[in-house]
Amino acid sequence: xxxxxxxxxxxxxxxxxxxxxxxxxxxxxxxxxxxxxxxxxxxxxxxxxxxxxxxxxxxxxxxxxxxxxxxxxxxxxxxxxxxxxxxxxxxxxxxxxxxxxxxxxxxxxxxxxxxxxx
Amino acid sequence: xxxxxxxxxxxxxxxxxxxxxxxxxxxxxxxxxxxxxxxxxxxxxxxxxxxxxxxxxxxxxxxxxxxxxxxxxxxxxxxxxxxxxxxxxxxxxxxxxxxxxxxxxxx
Numbered sequence: 001x002x003x004x005x006x007x008x009x010x011x012x013x014x015x016x017x018x019x020x021x022x023x024x025x026x027x028x029x030x031x032x033x034x035x036x037x038x039x040x041x042x043x044x045x046x047x048x049x050x051x052x053x054x055x056x057x058x059x060x061x062x063x064x065x066x067x068x069x070x071x072x073x074x075x076x077x078x079x080x081x082x083x084x085x086x087x088x089x090x091x092x093x094x095x096x097x098x099x100x101x102x103x104x105x106x107x108x109x110x111x112x113x114x115x116x117x118x
Numbered sequence: 119x120x121x122x123x124x125x126x127x128x129x130x131x132x133x134x135x136x137x138x139x140x141x142x143x144x145x146x147x148x149x150x151x152x153x154x155x156x157x158x159x160x161x162x163x164x165x166x167x168x169x170x171x172x173x174x175x176x177x178x179x180x181x182x183x184x185x186x187x188x189x190x191x192x193x194x195x196x197x198x199x200x201x202x203x204x205x206x207x208x209x210x211x212x213x214x215x216x217x218x219x220x221x222x223x224x225x
Contacts, residue, residue, distance in 0.1 A: 035214070045162070045205055047213040059212045095161055103150040103168045104209020108161040 002026045002107050004096045009112030016086050016116070022079040022096030022109055030074040033057075033099040036081050037106070038092035038114075046092075049081060050099065064090075086116045120144050120208050124217030130225040135196045139220045141189045141206035150210040153182055153191045156219075157202045165204075166191065198224075 008020040020036070035050035049070040050059045058070060069082040079096055096109040121144040131137050141151065149169035154162035164173045166182035169189055179194040193200055201224050206217040 044219045045207075045216040047215060050212060050214075061213060099209075099214075101167060102209070103152055104207070104214045105152050105164060105167040106154075106162075106207065106214070107164065110161050 002098060004098060004107065004109030006094065006096045006109045006112040009094065009114045011115045011117065012086055013118050014087060014116055017082070017084045018086065018114060020081040020083065020094055020096075020112060020114070024077045024079065024096075024098070027098070029072075029077040030054075034072060034079045035059075035097045035099055035106070036070065036079075037095045037097055037108075038090075039095070039111075040089070040092040043092075048094070051079070083114070086114075088116050090114060091116045119213060120147065120211060120215055122206055122208055122215050122217040124204075124206055124220050126220060127218060128221045128223065130223050131196055132225045133196050133198055137193045137196055137222065139191045139204055139206075139222075141184075141191070141217050143187045143189075143208055143210075146186045147208045147210035149185045150208055151182075151184065151189050152207045152209060153180075154205045154207065155200075155202045156205065162205060196222075 003025045005023045033052050036048040038046050038048050051070045067085045071080045093111040093113050095111045097106040123142045125140050151169045153166040156162040165176050165180050170182045181192050183190050204220045
């Protein structure tokens with residue numbers, strides 16, 4: 001069974017940093033692209049960042065470019081999101097997602113809440 | 119970037135009703151379209167992939183159709199557990215954008 005477990009969320013002041021982690025199990029992690037999707041309170045889903053299976057291709061939404069860094073460790077079956085210079089508008093539940101198939105189908109973790117507030 | 123537009127944004131219906139939600143892409147995305155159901159406080163759950171393939175374990179009252187730019191999600195006979203928010207998502211090109219969501223409420 002595919003399992004994705006996020007951790008690292010919490011309360012941080014504007015300008016601060018957090019590192020999110022996603023532990024994957026139940027599939028061959030190194031075979032799949034992975035991504036982070038966020039959902040602000042009461043809002044819809046926003047694609048934040050993604051990374052190819054070998055880390056050769058990275059994507060960032062304009063809203064986080066230059067502040068967030070995605071990475072992965074295939075030996076540890078883990079995905080990461082380093083978030084710097086956090087802003088109020090980064091407050092959201094952050095979901096780790098496995099990308100599968102030609103249609104970019106997503107399988108989701110349970111999410112971790114990031115709150116940016118002074 | 120590809121824009122995804124869902125309609126309606128909200129919908130009131132009764133148990134047993136047939137419901138259709140539409141999703142339109144700003145350019146052709148072939149059949150690279152997925153549908154998700156989200157309940158409050160929970161992660162989205164995959165219902166339909168590749169526009170019309172039913173995810174394992176999802177009830178057969180859910181179906182998807184379409185290709186190119188226009189897609190539909192149909193629930194043939196609403197059950198109480200189907201009241202939730204539904205999102206479409208294109209997997210044609212990065213960023214994998216989502217529709218704004220359709221909130222399905224009990225009438």
